Structure formats: structure tokens, C-alpha cells
Amino acid sequence: MRIGFIGLGNMGGHMARHLIQAGHQVTVHDTRPETAAEHVALGAAWAETAALCASDAEVLVTMLPNPRIVEDVLLRGAVAEALPAGSLWIDMSTSTPAAADRVAAEVLDKRGVRRLDAPVSGMAHGAEAGQLQIFVGGSDTDFAAALPVLEVMGDPDRILHVGPLGAGYTVKLMINLLWFTHLTASAEVLAMGVKAGVALDTLRNALLASPAASNFLENDIMSILTDGDYDDSFAMALACKDLGLAVDLGRDIGVSTELSALVEQIYRRSKAQHGDLAGEMSPVRLYESLAGQEFRLPATKAREEAGTPAAV
Numbered sequence: 001m002r003i004g005f006i007g008l009g010n011m012g013g014h015m016a017r018h019l020i021q022a023g024h025q026v027t028v029h030d031t032r033p034e035t036a037a038e039h040v041a042l043g044a045a046w047a048e049t050a051a052l053c054a055s056d057a058e059v060l061v062t063m064l065p066n067p068r069i070v071e072d073v074l075l076r077g078a079v080a081e082a083l084p085a086g087s088l089w090i091d092m093s094t095s096t097p098a099a100a101d102r103v104a105a106e107v108l109d110k111r112g113v114r115r116l117d118a119p120v121s122g123m124a125h126g127a128e129a130g131q132l133q134i135f136v137g138g139s140d141t142d143f144a145a146a147l148p149v150l151e152v153m154g155d156p157d158r159i160l161h162v163g164p165l166g167a168g169y170t171v172k173l174m175i176n177l178l179w180f181t182h183l184t185a186s187a188e189v190l191a192m193g194v195k196a197g198v199a200l201d202t203l204r205n206a207l208l209a210s211p212a213a214s215n216f217l218e219n220d221i222m223s224i225l226t227d228g229d230y231d232d233s234f235a236m237a238l239a240c241k242d243l244g245l246a247v248d249l250g251r252d253i254g255v256s257t258e259l260s261a262l263v264e265q266i267y268r269r270s271k272a273q274h275g276d277l278a279g280e281m282s283p284v285r286l287y288e289s290l291a292g293q294e295f296r297l298p299a300t301k302a303r304e305e306a307g308t309p310a311a312v
Contacts, residue, residue, distance in 0.1 A: 006061070098252070137163055
């Protein structure tokens with residue numbers, strides 16, 4: 001299949017590589033030509049412009065940082081006009097239904113170009129392994145046509161058709177919003193508990209044995225508790241962008257977002273304090289400061305005091 005791929009960042013680069021290795025005829029483009037060196041070496045064609053990347057594609061995949069850039073590339077970059085009639089645009093960016101609708105209304109619908117929104121979860125390591133979870137919005141027919149392409153980049157058992165156009169974007173934003181909320185609430189609870197005198201490991205074990213147990217407390221926070229790793233594979237700038245999109249969506253559809261807006265404020269405060277490139281779990285550091293201690297399990301503390309690096 002002839003596939004155009006635009007956006008060779010931390011995730012898109014891996015995703016495009018899997019398509020090439022699966023035998024597809026792939027043309028790639030990015031604003032940074034050096035990111036395509038590996039893909040060209042593997043047999044991909046390089047397009048000097050995004051429009052050229054799309055011009056002969058049966059399927060165009062975009063993996064871009066935010067809705068504004070999606071619109072810039074598709075509209076002002078002339079990609080939408082370059083797509084052949086009857087081709088399929090799969091936007092795997094974390095974007096919004098409104099952005100894609102504007103592109104469709106201005107160009108795509110008039111030219112018979114089909115589209116799907118298919119944002120992903122799994123971070124860079126999931127993209128590298130070809131095991132992303134993918135949430136797809138669009139028609140049954142277009143989903144079926146795209147599935148062989150999506151299965152190259154994602155885990156076939158976790159590629160979910162979640163509804164009509166726009167549903168993929170929405171599900172991805174809701175997943176991120178709830179995860180960031182879990183993190184903020186968990187960090188606040190741990191800070192209060194340990195400052196009140198309960199040992200961190202005892203408090204966590206009690207929470208896990210209670211109705212308040214969560215996957216975040218059981219698994220995700222372990223990178224902090226054992227290794228002091230706040231997950232810089234996903235930057236605070238991106239986390240704040242996703243939270244802003246989720247809060248905007250709530251406003252647009254008339255759902256109050258008091259809690260979500262507060263979580264966004266806490267994330268933005270952490271971004272201001274720890275930097276745009278700090279890891280997505282950096283807000284935990286705000287609560288560590290309030291507690292007067294880092295959140296580390298006893299074995300980790302013992303290693304640090306002995307001068308032994310934490311396990312990675």
C-alpha cells in the first residue's frame with residue numbers, strides 16, 4: 001500500500017519504521033529532514049514538502065503535536081488539497097474533533113477524501129515495540145480498510161473502534177484527563193498521609209487493600225517510588241496541552257469542568273517550576289515538597305544511602 005507519513009517525532013518515527021518494515025511503500029516528511037535518515041535507509045522515499053508526501057498516497061498518516069499544527073499542515077500546508085480523491089487520512093495526533101471538522105469542511109469533504117481519527121496510548125516505548133493502543137473514530141467501512149495499517153503500529157487486541165468521527169480524539173483526551181487526575185489526587189493523599197506520620201509503604205499498602213485502590217497507585221507510580229523516575233518520555237508541555245484540550249472540550253459541549261480545570265492549574269504550576277521538558281509525573285514533586293520528603297520506598301532509600309544506583 002502507498003502510505004504517506006507526516007510527523008517523525010518520538011512516536012511517529014517508530015510508527016513509520018514499522019510500516020516500512022512491513023513492506024508498505026512509504027513516503028515520509030517532517031520539518032526536520034534529519035529525522036528521516038533511518039527511514040530512507042530502510043527504503044522509504046523522502047518528500048521535500050508535506051503536500052508532496054500526500055500527493056500519491058492511498059493512506060496518509062499524520063502524527064503531529066497539537067490541533068493547530070494539524071490544521072496548519074492540512075490546510076496552509078496544502079496537504080488536504082494534495083490528497084487524491086478517495087484516499088484515506090488517518091490522524092493519529094492527540095487533537096480535537098473541531099480541528100478535523102474544519103479541515104474536512106474546507107477541503108476534504110468536497111474532494112471525497114475519507115478520514116479517521118486514531119490517537120494512541122503507549123508512549124514512545126509502545127511505539128517502538130509496535131504495541132500501541134489505538135482509539136479509532138470513523139465509519140465501519142473506513143475502520144475496516146485502515147485496520148491492516150493500524151495493526152502494524154499497534155497491538156491488534158487493543159485497537160478499538162470507539163464510535164463515529166471525533167470519538168477517537170475524545171476517548172484519548174478523556175483517558176489522559178482521568179490519568180492526570182489520578183496522579184494529582186494520589187500525590188495529595190500520599191503527602192497528607194506521610195506528613196501526618198504514616199509510613200509511605202504502609203499507607204500505599206492500605207490504599208491498595210481498600211476500595212480506593214487504583215492502577216496508578218499499584219503500577220504507574222512505582223517508577224517514582226523505586227527509581228525517582230518522573231517519566232520524561234512524555235513532557236510536561238504535552239501534558240498541559242492535553243489537559244487544556246480536555247477542559248476546552250468540556251466548555252464547548254457544556255459540561256462543567258471544575259475539577260479538571262484545577263488539575264490543569266496544578267500541572268501548569270509544575271511546568272512553570274520544573275520546566276517544559278520535565279516528566280509528566282512531575283506534579284508529584286510539588287506534593288513531595290509539601291510533605292517534606294521524596295516519595296521513595298524503604299529499599300530505594302537504603303540503596304541511595306549506600307550510594308548504590310536505583311534499578312532501571
